[in-house]
Amino acid sequence: MRAGADQAGLNTFQPLLSVDMDIGVFGSNWAYCDRLSSYVARMISHNRTDSLLFANLFSSAINELLETIFRTHSPSGRFTCSVARSGEIDRVRLSLPADAEVKAFYDTALARLTQSDAPEQYRASLFSEGPLDLSIGLFELAVDYDARFSLDLEIPDMLHITADLALDKAKI
Amino acid sequence: MATPQTSFDVVFDENNQEFSIIGAMRPESAAELAGCTALFEQSLRTVRGTLYLNVKRLVRLNNIGFRVLADLLIDACENKPGLKISVITSSVVGWSTRKFGTLSAVNDNIIVEQYDADFYPGQAFVEDDAIISLLRTQTKLTWRHERSMLARHGLKPDMAVADICCGIGDFAVLLQKEFEPGRLVALDHAKPSLDYARQVAKDFGVDGIEYVYGDASEMLLEDDQFDFVTCRHSLQIFDRPELILKELFRICKPGGRVYVTNEKNSHCLGEPRGESIQWTYNEVAKIVAHFNHDIEIGPKSRRLMLDTGFKDVKMESFMVTNMDGDPQDFADIIEAWKNLFAGKMATMRGDDPDFIKRFCQGFDDHIFAALHPKGYAGWPIWVASGQKPL
Numbered sequence A: 001m002r003a004g005a006d007q008a009g010l011n012t013f014q015p016l017l018s019v020d021m022d023i024g025v026f027g028s029n030w031a032y033c034d035r036l037s038s039y040v041a042r043m044i045s046h047n048r049t050d051s052l053l054f055a056n057l058f059s060s061a062i063n064e065l066l067e068t069i070f071r072t073h074s075p076s077g078r079f080t081c082s083v084a085r086s087g088e089i090d091r092v093r094l095s096l097p098a099d100a101e102v103k104a105f106y107d108t109a110l111a112r113l114t115q116s117d118a119p120e121q122y123r124a125s126l127f128s129e130g131p132l133d134l135s136i137g138l139f140e141l142a143v144d145y146d147a148r149f150s151l152d153l154e155i156p157d158m159l160h161i162t163a164d165l166a167l168d169k170a171k172i
Numbered sequence B: 001m002a003t004p005q006t007s008f009d010v011v012f013d014e015n016n017q018e019f020s021i022i023g024a025m026r027p028e029s030a031a032e033l034a035g036c037t038a039l040f041e042q043s044l045r046t047v048r049g050t051l052y053l054n055v056k057r058l059v060r061l062n063n064i065g066f067r068v069l070a071d072l073l074i075d076a077c078e079n080k081p082g083l084k085i086s087v088i089t090s091s092v093v094g095w096s097t098r099k100f101g102t103l104s105a106v107n108d109n110i111i112v113e114q115y116d117a118d119f120y121p122g123q124a125f126v127e128d129d130a131i132i133s134l135l136r137t138q139t140k141l142t143w144r145h146e147r148s149m150l151a152r153h154g155l156k157p158d159m160a161v162a163d164i165c166c167g168i169g170d171f172a173v174l175l176q177k178e179f180e181p182g183r184l185v186a187l188d189h190a191k192p193s194l195d196y197a198r199q200v201a202k203d204f205g206v207d208g209i210e211y212v213y214g215d216a217s218e219m220l221l222e223d224d225q226f227d228f229v230t231c232r233h234s235l236q237i238f239d240r241p242e243l244i245l246k247e248l249f250r251i252c253k254p255g256g257r258v259y260v261t262n263e264k265n266s267h268c269l270g271e272p273r274g275e276s277i278q279w280t281y282n283e284v285a286k287i288v289a290h291f292n293h294d295i296e297i298g299p300k301s302r303r304l305m306l307d308t309g310f311k312d313v314k315m316e317s318f319m320v321t322n323m324d325g326d327p328q329d330f331a332d333i334i335e336a337w338k339n340l341f342a343g344k345m346a347t348m349r350g351d352d353p354d355f356i357k358r359f360c361q362g363f364d365d366h367i368f369a370a371l372h373p374k375g376y377a378g379w380p381i382w383v384a385s386g387q388k389p390l
Helices: A029-043 A051-071 A098-114 A116-127 A137-142 B030-045 B065-079 B094-105 B131-152 B170-179 B192-202 B241-251 B276-290 B300-307 B325-347 B354-371
Strands: A014-022 A079-085 A090-097 A148-152 A159-165 B008-013 B020-026 B050-054 B057-061 B085-088 B110-115 B160-164 B182-187 B209-213 B225-233 B252-263 B267-270 B311-321 B376-387
Touching: A014 A029, A014 B182, A029 A051, A029 A079, A051 A079, A051 A090, A051 A137, A051 B057, A051 B182, A051 B209, A090 B057, A098 A116, A098 A137, A098 A148, A098 A159, A116 A137, A116 B065, A116 B094, A137 A148, A137 B065, B008 B030, B008 B170, B030 B065, B050 B065, B057 B065, B057 B085, B057 B094, B065 B085, B065 B094, B065 B110, B085 B094, B094 B110, B131 B252, B131 B325, B131 B376, B160 B170, B160 B241, B170 B182, B170 B192, B170 B209, B170 B225, B182 B192, B192 B209, B225 B241, B241 B252, B241 B300, B252 B300, B267 B276, B267 B354, B276 B325, B276 B354, B300 B311, B300 B376, B325 B354, B325 B376, B354 B376
Parallel strands: B020 B050, B020 B057, B050 B085, B085 B110, B160 B182, B160 B225, B182 B209, B225 B252
Antiparallel strands: A014 A079, A079 A090, A090 A159, A148 A159, B008 B020, B252 B376, B267 B376, B311 B376
8 A cells, every 4th residue: 555645534534425337337438437527526516615616626637537547457347436525635436456467557657656756757748749648647636636645456356546635725 | 439528619710819619628539639630720720920729618628638739739839930829728617727837838839828807807896805895785785675576586495596796695695595495506706705705604504505616708507507597786797798698598497597687877866966966876877888887787688688588588676775774774885886986996097086076976965865864865776587498
């Protein structure tokens, strides 16, 4: 597990919603990233300071996570997206089927996010030649949305990635 | 098979050299944006000087979409000597100024501008903290009349309601308490007003109002969402009221109603000293017109609503007077108007001291009439509502 998201405060988080589906279904249609992120953002935004602004930001953030998972996951198993809240922090927890290669991808990506030059790496990726870096969504969350990540690789054939977002007061 | 993300529109306005992208652009691949790319390249051929990229209503954009747009803009600047690109973002969207701002570091000819209160030159007049007490008193006096009128115009409990240009949010609080809507969104483009509104709702223990930041002429609220939409005393302080009405129409459900209130300030009246009062309020209409607003819009509301496409337009008027409760409340409103019109606005227009003195006198006479034991002072307001056709 990589330090970042506040695991110690886990019990203070109240579950808001959880969406569960077969990863094959999720991975069958790119539009599901947009639909799921828009749905989740709308459902959890109504009691934030500015529901519309919050929904925009939350949808943008979670969509990048979902697009990353759309492109990098193992082919069979369950995919779960859940959101819990503690004060200003919304915790997005994504569980996905992951073999060793997939786990290595997320482990490496999250390690890069902790490097001091992560903002420079992110901007260089945005304007680089060739295909987009598959980690760019994670970089965007870390750099622009100040997301705090943690990763649980201990469960066989599965991983949990957790992102804590404090968008209600964000100066995006 | 992936479904292309085509929930956006692209438009090029050749007159303004403005390329606008509206909606959500989250493609799986660059190829899905071929149409957008082709229109941009075609548009670019006609552009001289500065090209404006309007992304004020581009609500969602993924990194694939951003990369396509970034490549287009950078290539355009590199291949067309003398071209400058101004990217116009909106703070309402939240993420876009920062995201597009990265382009300026890549190419000096790309600048990113976040449009703000300057879009409405007169808005600064109504964002002053000193105006808050005036607005509260105005709402207190108008609510005595509107409370019963709203029901006549179709407002019922459990409706989805939006109060657009909600200002300091006091009207929304009254709506919430009196009509118990199923959902109530209150939108304004002044963050200090919204902060105040949230605090007032909290202080009064009123839950359930969604105060949101937004531009009434380009709202990010979705189409056909609300049963009842209110917009009070606001068309008159926008230089393009027809744009606001178009947006109110858009967010209203088919069969729902939009309710607006507006003034005709030159019809403010009082006795004694009626002549002086009338002169001053005629001048109020002129000074407001000088700043491109129409504070005489009240009786024009019916035509504006019909022109927007509303049906079954209902119209009525009422007069707030010094006999609506404490006359001092009425006098306080006039004092605040004096400070606004004969103070800030007259100074900005460059009026001479003799004019300002006479201008002030009419307000003082209106206050005199309001507080006189046998006096009468009035402020007329027009209410109009129209149904969005099914």
